[in-house]
Amino acid sequence: MEIEEGSTNVYADLGRLDAVEMLIKAQLATKIGEIIKRRRLTQIAAAKLVGMPQPKLSGLLRGQFRGVSEAKMRHCLTRLGRDVRIVVGPPRRHSAVGHIEVLSG
Helix, strand or coil: CCCCCCCCCHHHHCCCCCHHHHHHHHHHHHHHHHHHHHCCCCHHHHHHHHCCCHHHHHHHHCCCCCCCCHHHHHHHHHHCCCCCCCCCCCCCCCCCCCCCCCCCC
């Protein structure tokens, strides 16, 4: 059996053109799910809190976030009591293209 090592982005490994965006959304959805679980919220209570229909939140938590914008996901995080920071770093020397990552603080 041949095993090929993947990158850190499964969407890129699958050849998706929107791989970076999909990875960011997956990471944001994971954070939203972790917070909901940690706070022991039902999906109904969480959906009301974040201002999203429960079926849409349920889909987001199951990885079906294609119809949810990154902005809406950031809004969900703030409604769940989290600060969201966007930091633009200094220019990169070794690469013309920068990168985007989701960090926990």
